Amino acid sequence: MLQERIETQRVKIVTKMKALRKKLEAGDDSELFVWVIPGALACAPRPLRHHPRYAGSGVQIPGEARQLILDWVEQIRMEGINSIISFMHDRDLRCYERIDLGGVNLTKFLESKELEVCALPWEDPAHSKTPEAEKRGKREQMCKDALIAYDRLRHPVLLMCSAGIDRSAPVAAYIWKNRPK
DSSP states (O other): OOHEEEEEEEEHHHHOOOHHHHHHHOOOSSSEEEEEEEEEEEEEEOOOTTTTTTOOOTTTOOOOGHHHHHHHHHHHTTTOOOEEEEOOOOHHHHGGTOSSSSSSHHHHEEEEEEEEEEEEEOOGGGGGGGHHHHHHHHHHHHHHHHHHHHHHHSSSSEEEEEESSSSSHHHHHHHHSSSOO
């Protein structure tokens, strides 16, 4: 029953994330994330992941997009986000290598903007050739690790991976079930 409730919530989150993707791809960045626990927990794709010009999985974002990254940070801060749990793996972080972020990667850059960041690198299961049993085990461990991080970070907390679906959504559903408002 518990797993069924978590799965139902994960599906709801994925549906909302896909609707958000369509808005972002259409150039509407009035919302950058989806609330899972209002005022406490949200999910988002990584910055510019669904931007009309710079979108794509693993796409290198050019240096000219630096201001858009700054705008993204400002917008999530204005929405109240204080902390980020990032599941971005090396492949995700490499997308920002062409942008001058002061000589640091995106994770360290976000920290420099007064966001608490807990990095829990996790290879995207949608692109992994890892056996299914190992993927399930990794997902369970990441849920537990993220819940510990969620409890210690300043709220609201934003969960972020590449698209906000395969890593962030199941973890958000797990936290939602274990730490309801």
